[in-house]
Amino acid sequence: MKHFTRLFTQLDATTKTNERIEALRIYFDSASPSDKIWTIALFSGNRPKKPVNSKQLRQWAAELAQLPLWLFEETYHVVGDLAETMSLIVPENTAKNDVSLSTVMCELVELRSKSDDEKRHYVTKRWSEFNSNERFVFNKLLTGGFRMGVSRKLTVKGLSLHTGIDENTLSHRLMGNPDPLTTTFEKLILSPDDDENLSRPYPFYLAYPLEEEIGLLGKPADWSAEYKWDGIRGQMIARGGRIYLWSRGEELVTDRYPEFEGLENLLPEGVVIDGEILAFAAGKPLDFAKLQKRIGRKKAGKKLLKEVPVVLMCYDILEYEGRDLRSEPFAVRRKLLEKIVTDCDSSQLLLSPVIPFEAWSELKPLRENARTLKTEGLMIKHQNGVYKTGRKRGEWWKWKADPYTADAVMIYAQRGHGRRANLYSDYTFAVWKGDDLVPFAKAYSGLTDKEMKQVDRFVKQNTLEKFGPVRSVNPEMVFEIAFEGIVESNRHKSGIAVRFPRIKRIRHDKEPKEADTLERLKNLIRVKA
Amino acid sequence: MAQLIEFSNKGLYVPPADIYIDPWKPVNKAIITHAHADHSRYGMNHYLAHEDSANVMRLRLGDIHLSTLKYGESFVQNGVKFSLHPAGHIPGSAQVRVAYKGEVWVAGGDYNTEPDVRICAPFEYVPCHTFITESTFALPVFKWQKPETVFTAIKNHHAQNKAAGKITFLFAYSLGKAQRIMAGLSGETDVFHTHGAVHNVNEALRKQGLDLPPDIRITRDTKPADLSGKIVIAPPSAAGSTWIKRFKPRSTAFVSGWMRLRGTRRRRNVDNGFILSDHADWDGLNKAVQATGAERLFVTHGYTGVYAQYWRDRGLDAREVVTDYTGDEGSESENEEKA
Numbered sequence: 028m029k030h031f032t033r034l035f036t037q038l039d040a041t042t043k044t045n046e047r048i049e050a051l052r053i054y055f056d057s058a059s060p061s062d063k064i065w066t067i068a069l070f071s072g073n074r075p076k077k078p079v080n081s082k083q084l085r086q087w088a089a090e091l092a093q094l095p096l097w098l099f100e101e102t103y104h105v106v107g108d109l110a111e112t113m114s115l116i117v118p119e120n121t122a123k124n125d126v127s128l129s130t131v132m133c134e135l136v137e138l139r140s141k142s143d144d145e146k147r148h149y150v151t152k153r154w155s156e157f158n159s160n161e162r163f164v165f166n167k168l169l170t171g172g173f174r175m176g177v178s179r180k181l182t183v184k185g186l187s188l189h190t191g192i193d194e195n196t197l198s199h200r201l202m203g204n205p206d207p208l209t210t211t212f213e214k215l216i217l218s219p220d221d222d223e224n225l226s227r228p229y230p231f232y233l234a235y236p237l238e239e240e241i242g243l244l245g246k247p248a249d250w251s252a253e254y255k256w257d258g259i260r261g262q263m264i265a266r267g268g269r270i271y272l273w274s275r276g277e278e279l280v281t282d283r284y285p286e287f288e289g290l291e292n293l294l295p296e297g298v299v300i301d302g303e304i305l306a307f308a309a310g311k312p313l314d315f316a317k318l319q320k321r322i323g324r325k326k327a328g329k330k331l332l333k334e335v336p337v338v339l340m341c342y343d344i345l346e347y348e349g350r351d352l353r354s355e356p357f358a359v360r361r362k363l364l365e366k367i368v369t370d371c372d373s374s375q376l377l378l379s380p381v382i383p384f385e386a387w388s389e390l391k392p393l394r395e396n397a398r399t400l401k402t403e404g405l406m407i408k409h410q411n412g413v414y415k416t417g418r419k420r421g422e423w424w425k426w427k428a429d430p431y432t433a434d435a436v437m438i439y440a441q442r443g444h445g446r447r448a449n450l451y452s453d454y455t456f457a458v459w460k461g462d463d464l465v466p467f468a469k470a471y472s473g474l475t476d477k478e479m480k481q482v483d484r485f486v487k488q489n490t491l492e493k494f495g496p497v498r499s500v501n502p503e504m505v506f507e508i509a510f511e512g513i514v515e516s517n518r519h520k521s522g523i524a525v526r527f528p529r530i531k532r533i534r535h536d537k538e539p540k541e542a543d544t545l546e547r548l549k550n551l552i553r554v555k556a
Numbered sequence: 557m558a559q560l561i562e563f564s565n566k567g568l569y570v571p572p573a574d575i576y577i578d579p580w581k582p583v584n585k586a587i588i589t590h591a592h593a594d595h596s597r598y599g600m601n602h603y604l605a606h607e608d609s610a611n612v613m614r615l616r617l618g619d620i621h622l623s624t625l626k627y628g629e630s631f632v633q634n635g636v637k638f639s640l641h642p643a644g645h646i647p648g649s650a651q652v653r654v655a656y657k658g659e660v661w662v663a664g665g666d667y668n669t670e671p672d673v674r675i676c677a678p679f680e681y682v683p684c685h686t687f688i689t690e691s692t693f694a695l696p697v698f699k700w701q702k703p704e705t706v707f708t709a710i711k712n713h714h715a716q717n718k719a720a721g722k723i724t725f726l727f728a729y730s731l732g733k734a735q736r737i738m739a740g741l742s743g744e745t746d747v748f749h750t751h752g753a754v755h756n757v758n759e760a761l762r763k764q765g766l767d768l769p770p771d772i773r774i775t776r777d778t779k780p781a782d783l784s785g786k787i788v789i790a791p792p793s794a795a796g797s798t799w800i801k802r803f804k805p806r807s808t809a810f811v812s813g814w815m816r817l818r819g820t821r822r823r824r825n826v827d828n829g830f831i832l833s834d835h836a837d838w839d840g841l842n843k844a845v846q847a848t849g850a851e852r853l854f855v856t857h858g859y860t861g862v863y864a865q866y867w868r869d870r871g872l873d874a875r876e877v878v879t880d881y882t883g884d885e886g887s888e889s890e891n892e893e894k895a
Contacts, residue, residue, distance in 0.1 A: 094696055098866060447819065476823075
């Protein structure tokens with residue numbers, strides 16, 4: 028753990044990309060193969076299930092520190108990070124011990140099935156052996172909240188320097204959440220056997236938001252336009268007589284969507300299709316909110332399957348006859364995709380239509396209208412573009428319809444976490460229903476650090492009541508809130524639910540009574556339908 | 557019975573003597589625990605403080621009517637006996653003992669139970685019936701390392717920077733922390749380089765008789781190359797200012813108790829954080845409260861609610877008090893400068 032903790036501390040201490048990549052390289056150069064594979068898995072967000080629930084952990088930490096639980100909780104609210112709170116509160120160790128990351132990870136995998144007493148004994152023993160930095164990392168592994176700003180991309184760069192293998196090849200080898208318990212560094216990275224990896228997906232190519240004037244892209248004839256579908260990204264693989272469906276989160280979700288059963292007989296062998304898993308009925312997409320009911324469900328019931336049927340809206344092809352097509356131009360891939368989907372003739376595989384246009388001006392009204400078709404806007408793709416890895420500028424643009432906006436009054440504020448611990452950074456916003464303010468959205472992004480400090484000061488000076496980490500405040504500050512979608516919801520007091528709300532700006536120029544009404548927001552739903 | 561010290565809207569007030577302690581609004585007579593700006597304010601007719609606070613108070617408040625006491629020295633006003641006792645926070649910082657008709661109260665001001673004795677007198681545990689305690693770091697996550705350990709880490713940090721040809725910038729509050737760093741790092745460098753705010757305080761304290769390592773004030777004429785491999789001490793407000801921009805290459809670090817938390821460390825966006833505070837940590841506060849033998853506790857500025865509750869659970873009559881000393885629980889913008 029000392030070795031891995033040192034890496035963590037180095038990564039944590041700098042925001043400079045080159046220094047972080049160098050820290051990763053140095054670590055990989057000296058780490059054991061089993062530590063390397065676990066490190067890759069952890070940085071890819073692939074970790075074992077939580078072996079211990081956090082309530083137990085809090086209790087054990089408080090007991091070890093001889094503190095009442097309420098004091099632990101109060102402290103946690105201030106620190107804003109459970110793993111950190113526990114590592115700082117537990118008495119300093121006397122025993123010195125070092126175990127490898129992979130040993131600890133294997134212990135954590137086994138711990139899950141142990142009795143509560145055994146769990147407690149194990150955790151407190153490890154706590155007493157580690158110093159506070161090691162304890163922090165250990166707690167992060169325990170609580171599962173392991174994020175330290177190391178993206179897949181960064182890991183791949185460090186790994187590329189270490190192995191000499193190019194980044195694209197490595198990105199592909201890391202796809203599909205490899206399990207450190209069943210694979211090795213040798214098998215996964217150094218000399219992979221492709222037959223063993225029939226289900227392995229390609230890294231997704233992600234579009235960049237188009238912020239400049241669309242005319243600046245150049246000649247319209249060089250580009251292709253489609254709607255931006257409002258579902259979840261999916262990659263369908265037909266290999267070895269089976270189909271596999273992957274989500275963008277690299278989760279294998281084949282079993283969640285029984286609609287696609289049987290496609291293995293219709294699709295030719297060795298085909299990989301990129302598209303959108305979309306709720307779709309009677310020839311039209313359904314609200315994203317409907318799809319959400321399916322996303323989390325491991326097995327959908329009959330009623331739900333009928334209410335929210337799903338298709339794959341296909342827009343690219345990455346493999347044909349077992350051959351990687353990603354370096355072919357988009358126009359070539361698109362032709363092939365059209366042929367495959369048409370030949371397949373399945374009501375589950377739809378072709379995302381190309382929107383014909385001769386001048387950019389023709390696209391503008393389509394984008395403005397995109398929401399009425401339950402799409403998010405338009406996608407603009409270069410005819411000659413190859414299929415890249417990750418989010419890259421230049422050839423794939425998403426041109427989203429403008430978000431909805433509403434002016435709302437802040438009524439609650441909550442302390443943030445991590446970098447924002449101890450700052451009131453999460454807010455609840457309300458709109459008017461008669462003379463009452465009804466909460467309708469929570470948002471915690473969109474402000475600059477300076478603005479956040481300003482709001483923090485306002486919250487501290489205008490507190491009405493405190494409830495744990497939450498404060499109610501004088502309803503005086505007005506904010507413009509942007510959001511992507513709005514649907515009726517009987518789970519919310521306001522009767523509406525908005526999607527991806529964020530703060531657009533502070534409206535110092537507006538009085539609270541000038542904020543929007545609930546009536547106006549409900550009207551948006553009517554207009555949309 | 558009325559309280560010997562009342563918490564009025566102007567400050568801590570001792571009615572029978574008509575004297576305030578650390579008032580935040582203009583009054584006739586004020587006893588000042590220490591020279592930090594939120595405790596030592598403008599506008600009092602008469603000031604009384606420890607003799608080591610005199611020069612810095614005059615530097616900051618100008619020509620004031622000020623009398624001074626030594627630690628342990630006392631005076632009586634209308635039958636109320638006042639005396640000052642070392643608080644260990646910064647040079648000249650004091651706890652105020654107030655005794656009247658057999659009842660003893662102590663106002664702790666800001667205090668540190670483990671100070672650097674080269675900079676200020678060791679903290680004195682003063683027995684009393686009622687203790688007024690600060691609570692800047694009154695949470696069990698705040699536990700300080702030994703100062704030697706911290707200074708070893710700063711020395712290593714400096715050695716690395718020196719080898720890389722970088723200037724080592726240490727951000728620290730100009731009164732108290734800056735001098736503590738200089739004392740702790742003495743021998744590490746021939747001469748420290750300081751921001752004007754730090755330099756002025758150093759000069760005022762030297763005149764007061766404090767033995768500090770030499771420092772050179774950074775001026776318009778200071779060339780970045782002159783500072784290569786050197787240590788610069790500057791107030792936190794210098795971080796990210798235009799003042800610092802021309803000094804490159806540099807490595808920046810905060811020296812503060814708040815650096816104990818990863819969130820505050822990261823938010824500061826400096827290369828390093830070193831945990832060194834002029835306030836008592838959790839154990840230090842508890843030890844102080846216990847050692848006074850007080851039955852009643854008033855908790856001011858910091859994690860007031862939590863700390864009062866902690867001692868109520870342990871049988872003391874403990875209450876939280878609202879003062880003007882800092883914003884609110886951990887409003888670092890102000891707090892961290894002194895921490």
